[in-house]
Amino acid sequence: MSITGSRLVLCAVLAGLSGLGFSNSGVKDLTTFPKGADPVSGREIYVNTCIRCHGIDGKGALGIKLVPSPADLTSPVVQDRLDGTLFRRIHEGKPNTAMGAWKHSLSDEEIWDVLAYVRTLGVERGEQP
Numbered sequence: 214m215s216i217t218g219s220r221l222v223l224c225a226v227l228a229g230l231s232g233l234g235f236s237n238s239g240v241k242d243l244t245t246f247p248k249g250a251d252p253v254s255g256r257e258i259y260v261n262t263c264i265r266c267h268g269i270d271g272k273g274a275l276g277i278k279l280v281p282s283p284a285d286l287t288s289p290v291v292q293d294r295l296d297g298t299l300f301r302r303i304h305e306g307k308p309n310t311a312m313g314a315w316k317h318s319l320s321d322e323e324i325w326d327v328l329a330y331v332r333t334l335g336v337e338r339g340e341q342p
């Protein structure tokens with residue numbers, strides 16, 4: 214294989230590793246729920262940190278005026294995303310929106326807990342008109 218070829222392969226492997234966060238000698242797997250993610254303690258975190266924008270039911274807090282407005286956490290758009298995608302969204306936030314990066318104030322474990330709670334908000338979808 215040419216030098217250029219093997220460099221390309223190496224780059225692809227590195228990009229894959231960092232992009233997907235596969236668990237690999239010390240690199241934590243941040244793509245799937247860890248054992249013991251707890252929606253009950255997640256609810257507490259949600260009430261303390263997320264409710265002021267996302268509202269008690271996840272559909273958005275009353276009277277909040279943000280552009281773009283907080284995502285409706287019960288919507289299929291959000292609920293159909295992969296666990297790892299939502300984890301990253303909460304961890305890193307979304308640039309140029311009010312959705313901040315929570316990695317500074319929440320541990321990975323706490324983010325999984327709060328995400329476990331967010332998943333429970335989607336269970337009732339379809340019941341609303």
Ligand code: HEC
Binds near residue numbers: 264294331
């Ligand atoms: C200051 C207001 C604010 C707070 C507090 C906040 N969010 Fe958000 N959040 C937003 C906004 C605004 C968006 C929509 C961004 C966009 O348009 O995609 C959003 C989007 C999201 C999304 C959807 C991302 C996607 O894939 O579309 C998730 C999940 C989410 N927030 C979870 C949380 C959780 C969990 C917390 C608490 C730890 C939290 N948010 C706290 C404002 C907030």
